[in-house]
Amino acid sequence: xxAKTSRKPFxxxxxxxxxxxxxxxxLFVVVPLVLILVNAFLDNDKNLTLENFKxxxxxxxxxxxxxNSLLVGVITTLxxxxxxxxxxxxxxxxxxxxxxxxxxIIPMGVNFLIRTLATxxxxxxxxxxxxxxxxxxxxxxxxxxFMILPLHTTLAGxxxxxxxxxxxLGADKATVFxxxxxxxxxxxxxxxxxxVFIPTISTYAISQLLSNGKIFLFGDSIQLSFEQGMYxxxxxxxxxxxxxxxxxxxxxxxxxxxxxxxxxxxx
Amino acid sequence: xxxxKSFFEKFYLAVILAILYAPIILLIIYSFSNxxxxxxxxxxxxxxxxxxFKSPKSxxxxxxxxxxxxxxxxxxxIATVMGTFASIGIFHxxxxxxxxxxxxxxxxxxxxxxxxxxxxxxxxxxFAFPEGYLRLIIAHIAFxxxxxxxxxxxxxxxxxPNIYEAALDLGANPFKxxxxxxxxxxxxxxxxxxxxxxxxxxxxxxxxxxxxxASTGINTLSTYIYSDARVQGLEPFWYAIFSIIFVIVxxxxxxxxxxxxxxxxxxxxxxxxx
Numbered sequence: 282x283x284a285k286t287s288r289k290p291f292x293x294x295x296x297x298x299x300x301x302x303x304x305x306x307x308l309f310v311v312v313p314l315v316l317i318l319v320n321a322f323l324d325n326d327k328n329l330t331l332e333n334f335k336x337x338x339x340x341x342x343x344x345x346x347x348x349n350s351l352l353v354g355v356i357t358t359l360x361x362x363x364x365x366x367x368x369x370x371x372x373x374x375x376x377x378x379x380x381x382x383x384x385x386i387i388p389m390g391v392n393f394l395i396r397t398l399a400t401x402x403x404x405x406x407x408x409x410x411x412x413x414x415x416x417x418x419x420x421x422x423x424x425x426x427f428m429i430l431p432l433h434t435t436l437a438g439x440x441x442x443x444x445x446x447x448x449x450l451g452a453d454k455a456t457v458f459x460x461x462x463x464x465x466x467x468x469x470x471x472x473x474x475x476x477v478f479i480p481t482i483s484t485y486a487i488s489q490l491l492s493n494g495k496i497f498l499f500g501d502s503i504q505l506s507f508e509q510g511m512y513x514x515x516x517x518x519x520x521x522x523x524x525x526x527x528x529x530x531x532x533x534x535x536x537x538x539x540x541x542x543x544x545x546x547x548x
Numbered sequence: 549x550x551x552x553k554s555f556f557e558k559f560y561l562a563v564i565l566a567i568l569y570a571p572i573i574l575l576i577i578y579s580f581s582n583x584x585x586x587x588x589x590x591x592x593x594x595x596x597x598x599x600x601f602k603s604p605k606s607x608x609x610x611x612x613x614x615x616x617x618x619x620x621x622x623x624x625x626i627a628t629v630m631g632t633f634a635s636i637g638i639f640h641x642x643x644x645x646x647x648x649x650x651x652x653x654x655x656x657x658x659x660x661x662x663x664x665x666x667x668x669x670x671x672x673x674x675f676a677f678p679e680g681y682l683r684l685i686i687a688h689i690a691f692x693x694x695x696x697x698x699x700x701x702x703x704x705x706x707x708x709p710n711i712y713e714a715a716l717d718l719g720a721n722p723f724k725x726x727x728x729x730x731x732x733x734x735x736x737x738x739x740x741x742x743x744x745x746x747x748x749x750x751x752x753x754x755x756x757x758x759x760x761x762a763s764t765g766i767n768t769l770s771t772y773i774y775s776d777a778r779v780q781g782l783e784p785f786w787y788a789i790f791s792i793i794f795v796i797v798x799x800x801x802x803x804x805x806x807x808x809x810x811x812x813x814x815x816x817x818x819x820x821x822x
Contacts, residue, residue, distance in 0.1 A: 294722075299637025299649065302630050302693065306652050309690045313667035314655075316674060368564055371557045381561075383805050388568055390801040394753050394770050395790050399571040402782050406586035425568070483660035485754050486774065500662040504758060507666050516670075519663045530658045 314523075320516040333513030343502065343514070347521070350499035353413075354482040357420040361428040361477045362470065364421070369432035369469075370462075373439075382433045389426040396423060397487050404491075411493045419491040420481050427480070428473040435469025436462070468536040475529040483522055572794050579787035599785035605776070609789075612772035616750055619681070619768060623688035624745035630689070631696025631745075632738050636730070638697065639704045653698075656691045664691060665758040672759065679761035687759050688752065692745035699741030703734040 324330040337343050368385060372378035388396065397419055404415050439462065447457045485500040497505075499522065506515030574586065581588045582595035600606065638649050656664060668690065672683050707730070715725040731738075753770035760766050767775065777786060 295640045296637055298633040299641060302634030302637070302697075303649060305630065305690075305693070306649070309668065309671070309686060310652060310655055313664075313671035316670045317663075317667050320670060364564065367560060371561055380806075380809060383802065384565060385568065387798055387801045388572065390797045391572070391794060392751050392753065392770055394773055395793060396571065398773065398777050398782060398786070399575045399790060402584070402787075403571055403574055403586065405781065422568070422571075425564075479660060483662050485662050485757075490778065500660070503662050503666060507669060507758075512670065515666060519666055522660055522663050526658060526660055526663070 317516045337517045350482040357481045358478045365428035373436035416488045416491045424477040427476040431472040432469045471536045475533045576791040579791040596784040596788040612767040616768040620749035627692040627745045628742040631693045635700035661754040665755040680764045688749045695744045696741035700737040703737035
């Protein structure tokens, strides 16, 4: 009994170890996000206003940039899925797949700026005109590993007896795939989609570099608004981006509890 | 039939792999050409590598490399210390508050980098933080620490709580129980958290670019690459630098992961033997 009471104060101090970090999170993570919310309602002289919303939703250019980003995001995500699923599927059937998949993941470790500049240099040397095509190539090239990794993790984790049972019960190969493997890999597909789609629409610099400044995506216009001192409009854009992030994360958590762990499991 | 199919499968894997590595391999090959145009008109040479040290841009380049390591070292050390203690604290919080803190801890990870970058920028401007290293190091700590927590917390969870209690029962004071019993058990998590924080900091471009401030002239390697290559395209010495980075990263990722896999295999074998 006595021992227990003497231990209790230390329990309290152990809790207290988290105080510094909680304060840090409040100050440098929560407050900055609150400031974005606040700035959406302020004009340049710090007066309350709804003008920023009007500017954002009535200016065709910012909406065109948003629509463009969504389009590039959807195309990139679909291409990554179409290219990446077979890779992950074939690897999941191979005994050495776990090691070979590394080869597809490794390029992720090289800074995206360096990879993008390398592809750009090659496009220029080949005489390919920089534009939408090269931007989408660059995006797929950059984010394909983010699709293959969660897909492979999910596909490799599927119990083979499901497919075998379906086969034993008379299903042909296509039916086995469509009715067992594909439905069982939905969580991997969804986390792959979010891991490609969100970074693609919020990317900064890649599309500018690969299109010689012709194609401007949402991440670029967020940065540009702040650079030009338009904090209000920039804040609204950031909020739009945040909504995408939160929705996609909600979907991902619903289907795949470890989705975020996959994101940085490279090391 | 089966053979044809498996040939197509292997062929497909090889094609995708070739496309993924083509830019990297081409860059490495032409780093020995001392040309920016992917030709060997000037013959084979190490000039691009020599230019890393002898180019008029070398001083800027090396100061950028120095800054990258400085910022990564300082912020990952602070992130590791803060994150480790935070994890112990979070682990002992009540269920509700623990969940809340863990959710906020997730935020820098799930948030898009550009939003995190501009939110910090507004914050620094609003509260008039001095431009320069202070802003950068705070920003880097903010996005690195969550990874430390994510690496340490699972180790605390898998730790047998009785071991710590036993240490106390055997007469260790709480401080000793912490340093002699708890820390050794969670050390693998602390180390991997530190490595991850360091690499994340080294790799960062967006948050640094937006928070470095125009007037300070501070560059890390990635922001210097951006400012230099955006304007005139890649000079030959960048080919050399990129090649070196490629080789280091490929070797590092490959060896880290192979060690991981062989450890896992050993574990599986041991589990199988039981």
